[in-house]
Amino acid sequence: xxxxxxxxxxxxxxxxxxxxxxxxxxxxxxxxxxxxxxxxxxxxxxxxxxxxxxxxxxxxxxxxxxxxxxxxxxxxxxxxxxxxxxxxxxxxxxxxxxxxxxxxxxxxxxxxxxxxxxxxxxxxxxxxxxxxxxxxxxxxxxxxxxxxxxxxxxxxxxxxxxxxxxxxxxxxxxxxxxxxxxxxxxxxxxxxxxxxxxxxxxxxxxxxxxxxxxxxxxxxxxxxxxxxxxxxxxxxxxxxxxxxxxxxxxxxxxxxxxxxxxxxxxx
Amino acid sequence: xxxxxxxxxxxxxxxxxxxxxxxxxxxxxxxxxxxxxxxxxxxxxxxxxxxxxxxxxxxxxxxxxxxxxxxxxxxxxxxxxxxxxxxxxxxxxxxxxxxxxxxxxxxxxxxxxxxxxxxxxxxxxxxxxxxxxxxxxxxxxxxxxxxxxxxxxxxxxxxxxxxxxxxxxxxxxxxxxxxxxxxxxxxxxxxxxxxxxxxxxxxxxxxxxxxxxxxxxxxxxxxxxxxxxxxxxxxxxxxxxxxxxxxxxxxxxxxxxxxxxxxxxxxxxxxxxxxxxxxxxxxxxxxxxxxxxxxxxxxxxxxxxxx
Numbered sequence: 001x002x003x004x005x006x007x008x009x010x011x012x013x014x015x016x017x018x019x020x021x022x023x024x025x026x027x028x029x030x031x032x033x034x035x036x037x038x039x040x041x042x043x044x045x046x047x048x049x050x051x052x053x054x055x056x057x058x059x060x061x062x063x064x065x066x067x068x069x070x071x072x073x074x075x076x077x078x079x080x081x082x083x084x085x086x087x088x089x090x091x092x093x094x095x096x097x098x099x100x101x102x103x104x105x106x107x108x109x110x111x112x113x114x115x116x117x118x119x120x121x122x123x124x125x126x127x128x129x130x131x132x133x134x135x136x137x138x139x140x141x142x143x144x145x146x147x148x149x150x151x152x153x154x155x156x157x158x159x160x161x162x163x164x165x166x167x168x169x170x171x172x173x174x175x176x177x178x179x180x181x182x183x184x185x186x187x188x189x190x191x192x193x194x195x196x197x198x199x200x201x202x203x204x205x206x207x208x209x210x211x212x213x214x215x216x217x218x219x220x221x222x223x224x225x226x227x228x229x230x231x232x233x234x235x236x237x238x239x240x241x242x243x244x245x246x247x248x249x250x251x252x253x254x255x256x257x258x259x260x261x262x263x264x265x266x267x
Numbered sequence: 268x269x270x271x272x273x274x275x276x277x278x279x280x281x282x283x284x285x286x287x288x289x290x291x292x293x294x295x296x297x298x299x300x301x302x303x304x305x306x307x308x309x310x311x312x313x314x315x316x317x318x319x320x321x322x323x324x325x326x327x328x329x330x331x332x333x334x335x336x337x338x339x340x341x342x343x344x345x346x347x348x349x350x351x352x353x354x355x356x357x358x359x360x361x362x363x364x365x366x367x368x369x370x371x372x373x374x375x376x377x378x379x380x381x382x383x384x385x386x387x388x389x390x391x392x393x394x395x396x397x398x399x400x401x402x403x404x405x406x407x408x409x410x411x412x413x414x415x416x417x418x419x420x421x422x423x424x425x426x427x428x429x430x431x432x433x434x435x436x437x438x439x440x441x442x443x444x445x446x447x448x449x450x451x452x453x454x455x456x457x458x459x460x461x462x463x464x465x466x467x468x469x470x471x472x473x474x475x476x477x478x479x480x481x482x483x484x485x486x487x488x489x490x491x492x493x494x495x496x497x498x499x500x501x502x503x504x505x506x507x508x509x510x511x512x513x514x515x516x517x518x519x520x521x522x523x524x525x526x527x528x529x530x531x532x533x534x535x536x537x538x539x540x541x542x543x544x545x546x547x548x549x550x551x552x553x554x555x556x557x558x559x560x561x562x563x564x565x566x567x568x569x570x571x572x573x574x
Contacts (some may be wrong), residue, residue: 112282116512202406230421
């Protein structure tokens with residue numbers, strides 16, 4: 001089980017590193033290089049995935065779009081997990097005190113508005129930059145993680161090993177980190193399902209024209225343009241779409257695989 | 268019962284109040300300049316001043332907040348800055364169109380709940396295959412399903428599924444969008460009914476009822492259904508959130524006239540009042556669904572009240 005998860009995380013890291021590597025080799029200039037005389041040309045040895053409506057290379061743009069989506073989701077997820085761990089951990093530990101109630105209130109408020117509606121509002125108001133989207137997604141995604149951590153905390157803090165640690169004279173900070181360490185598995189599960197949602201939300205936002213703005217590529221906006229010019233060529237939609245589907249289905253399968261044995265063992 | 272309801276209603280209203288206030292804070296307090304965002308590289312002081320006075324940004328904050336609350340209470344949500352149309356009226360026109368689309372999609376989705384129930388009673392591999400297929404389909408974001416459908420329509424069948432001009436009430440334009448919207452709900456309904464019913468039918472009290480020779484159709488089955496009802500109730504808010512966000516993509520792709528496509532168009536034009544109005548309306552609808560489900564809970568299972 002642990003092996004499987006490790007291997008999976010390693011594979012994800014490798015794929016991301018690969019995309020990042022190719023992205024670095026490509027460089028920024030090629031991504032938006034326009035060649036109108038070559039527009040709508042199909043896949044060839046020169047342009048592996050063909051070219052789009054402005055003659056830009058679809059392969060180059062797919063890699064750049066994947067790198068963009070991947071780094072955005074990774075950053076948002078890292079921020080969300082940190083906030084979720086801290087807020088959920090403190091709330092679980094301090095049950096019923098002011099801080100815990102404040103966390104609960106925030107959790108309820110965030111859950112009372114579907115994420116996408118919030119993202120659309122934030123990006124309309126603050127502009128459609130990379131960091132705005134990262135911040136908006138982190139601001140929503142810490143909630144499911146915090147909930148999991150809070151429940152885990154509330155249950156674990158009565159466990160015998162916690163009493164023992166306290167009796168042995170360990171400080172509260174040490175006890176806190178010991179309990180958090182035990183909440184690793186549920187946090188991993190929650191984070192993976194958050195990752196699936198974020199990949200879908202980011203590409204959806206770009207698809208609607210509300211994510212990264214042209215001429216910079218993202219998988220969602222490429223799928224939209226490809227759909228718009230569907231009559232002029234199949235390659236513009238197909239390749240970014242396959243890349244997005246592969247990412248989503250892989251993450252989804254991974255989150256299913258690691259959550260099913262864990263759930264049965266904890267119930 | 269009354270206390271339980273009041274507590275849930277109060278919690279939901281608090282949520283809405285916080286969202287409404289957050290929207291206000293977003294517009295008025297945080298150090299962002301919508302005039303700058305909207306004008307971008309074309310920024311100049313004169314146009315910016317016009318936009319600021321359109322947003323009411325030149326008045327004191329407390330006045331702005333009170334004015335805003337008063338307007339909301341009267342159902343006035345401001346005017347669109349791109350079309351100049353009153354937002355309240357536009358909403359009353361568009362909300363029913365989204366509602367028709369959602370109801371249409373539920374017509375496709377609800378039968379899968381019964382199929383799921385059937386799957387719990389008959390052990391057949393077919394239901395496992397159905398569930399796996401629905402699972403993979405529902406894992407695909409709805410905008411991808413829509414894009415693929417439009418793409419295949421054009422490439423393979425040579426038809427454009429996007430109507431040039433779809434007035435309200437053109438039901439034939441809703442067939443494909445509502446089908447796409449129904450994929451995820453169909454999966455959730457199928458799975459929840461199948462899992463819950465299978466679990467309940469295996470429980471000791473059902474076995475005891477059967478052992479006593481009580482009739483299957485009038486005693487055992489209704490007992491089991493009660494549990495299914497509770498599970499269905501627990502996914503209602505999940506489905507509400509799904510529909511409230513999925514209509515954005517689906518109405519946008521098929522250029523339908525509901526609130527989703529409207530919100531997307533407004534966001535593309537940086538029409539802040541319209542976008543914020545959709546946030547408020549979504550929060551109200553979503554929390555109203557929440558209150559409704561928590562009110563139905565104790566009717567199905569009185570134990571909810573004691574929790």
